[in-house]
Amino acid sequence: MPNLFVKEGPEEYLEALYKLTRNGTPVKTTDLAKHLGVSPASATQMIQRLAEKGCVEYIPYRGARLTNQGRSEGARMTRKHRLLETFLVSVLNMRRDKAHAEACELEHHLSDEAEEALCRILKHPEFCADDKMPIPPCDSPFSSCAECMASGTYSKLRRSQPIKPLSSLEKGESAKIAFIRAGRGAVQRLCDMGLTPGTPVKMVTSAPLKGPVEIEVRGSKLAIGWGIASRIFVEAGSLG
């Protein structure tokens, strides 16, 4: 089957970088090219274009990494892609490989309003129905999915700060709890330990290989497993 999806567009690059970057480590240009199935030369060219736009930071010999702006762009595209894929697989019962290709095409044409409506109709899924990868959260100013579901209308308001998982904070970085996507027991437990929405937290350290993170909250230190930490979303940079 011929390759139909737009591999060359800047949005695909941001999406790929979002997928490949972990903990702010730069992605090598060759890895990026291999992932997208393009030549290293065109990957280098696109990275330079993205760097000019302020989406990507290029570190010679180490590769490219997303800036805050690039990260939220990448998250937005990934979110659209995975929401569409979930819709195609679980509602329209499409074959998975076809759904992936289809989603790659459609994601570039999906408006933010349609994206939010899609999320609501799918009952705010947490993971993509196809590859079980986490769907990044939206940047609507709701403090929980329940609130969004209840409102039922599209709000043009966006969060002033990008949202990212607690697990992706760097050492010493501070942020505020935005919302937690987890089961009732876990949310209650986290709140009992002081992680209520709006609480400032600071990353102390994280264990390697998707190990837990150690954070400072309300004057005490907590260790939180990677699984939960990646489901606690924070508003970064909103704190001195």
Added chain:
Amino acid sequence: MVDPKAELCIGLAGNANVGKSVIFNELTGFSQVIGNWPGKTVEKASGTLFFEGRRINLVDLPGIYSLSTFSDEEIISRQFIAEQKPDAIINVVDATVLERNLFFTLQLMELEAPLVVALNVYDLAQSRGIVIDLERLSAELGVPVVPTVAIKRVGLTDLLRAAIRVADERSMPKRPTYGPEVESRIACLTNLVENLVTSSHYPSRWIAVRLLEGDPQVEGMVHSPALLVEAGRLRSELEGIHGEPASIVMASERYALANRISSACQKFIQPPHRTLASRIDFLTTHGIWGYVIMFFLVVGLFLAVFAFGNWLSGVLDGILDHIRPFLTALGPGPLARILREGLVEGLFAAVSIALPYVLPFYLALSLLEDSGYLARIAFLMDSIMHKIGLHGKAFIPMLLGFGCNVPAVLGCRIMETRRERLIAAFVSTLVPCSARTIVILALVGKYLGPGYALSLYILDIAIIFALGRLAYKTVPGEPIGLIMEMPSYKKPSGRVVVNQTWFRISGFIIMAFPLIMAAGAIIVAADTFGGLQWASKLLSPLTVGVLGLPAAMGVLLIVGVLRKELTVLTLASVLGTHQFTAVLTPIQMYVFSFVVMLYIPCVATIAALAKEFGWKDAAYVTIFEIAFALAAAGLLYRILLLIGWP
């Protein structure tokens, strides 16, 4: 004022790691009784003390962070406070983490019990430059606040006096007041509760708050559909305003109040530079150095424990050998044999084999726990333990399991929910303990070679991974990953560590010794009256048919329930020869060792499981492991026959 009671009941409540148990041990000493809460498998520690002519019954409540329905411990604690109506509650608070601890204090205040706050590790707070305005704090909460340093016994007399005064005066703490949109709904519901709920141990306002939060246990407690409907309506109003579940709104409200009180009452005078503890913390959680330090520390500790255990075991064995000749005085008859070889040898085995290892294990565990290092191990091992469906804290009991499964099962208490405890304990019973190591080395290691012995270990670890994941998927309950406080490093107090070890070891002796002795007596009795031969015949379809072993080895599998190393120690007498290679094929040796490694937790481990989880779950684990071992070994036997290995 009412006449002061001669006998008082005082409860100790507080977060984990605040020194609550230390205060309890210091106050009650050797009078304490460890048991379970009725109908639950949560440990209950109580003790009595006499103070200024009063008899005080002190109950140590579990260390918890909230009074919701997250765990049995939380439910037990609030039931105790509301239903048993203790004369006073001592709330132990960590002075260095005031805000988070006050969150719990506020919940105790909601329960309207006479309250005293023990501001513990007060010295540590001072050394970190935290200045707390005690009078202000006491006024804000409406309860006496007593600074204490439990491990140095500072402030404990004042604490007791304050608790007795509060109990005599039945003085109530202030009522915590939350935001207006919450308060108006609480007031509305409280009115309804007062009218509709006639007899309840719980304060009306508390019931109202919990109904607003949607607490499932309280909803089941009030038998008024009208009240539930109204509570549901008010709850969705509140959720509409805040856009969050009401239980989170309430948690936020409590934290907001805790924050307001703590910032009003404490000042930070920044200490000049980083403390030693924080520098150790940095190194021990470091991505590389943390693992290096942990490796050497844990391996070192284990070697020390084993070396000490070996030495002590030898010494005790030597002493017991001197006693043995006197036992012949019991005479020949069958009854004397049951007494001598069953009861007494059972006791000797417990003293000379189990105890020498359990004792240093407990000592090491206490040291790791009290210093705060245990939390760092859990932190570093979390991602690896996740592969077995457990979280980091389970690494310690599993490690203990290599020595003896009994302390491993008991050590699972460090996990928070019952679900996690049960999975960790189940996995721990599959870890080859020192007795199983003896069997593997003495049979497979000696006759087939160390490579084959190693392959058994590898097989076992693979099985642990597979069954751990299976248990993770099948045990009911919501899996909650690691959410753990990282206590700051403290220098452990020798006295506290020794006390703690003593209490744990005496608990172990009381629980395991009678069982080991009784099981010994039963097996010897069965042997004396020919029961074992009969049982062997009965088992022969399994031993011969499924496992391909000589029928006589059925006896060994029965004896092994008592102590697994007996299976190899009595092998010669059962087979009638020391030339094992003449009567057993290599495959039979391999399969036999495999079965012994997995088939049943020994009787002491079963007792430990029963103590921690009740007889029902202990029976499930035991039956599952027998069935699994037989099925797996039967399969292994056929595969080995097919491929002709070893």
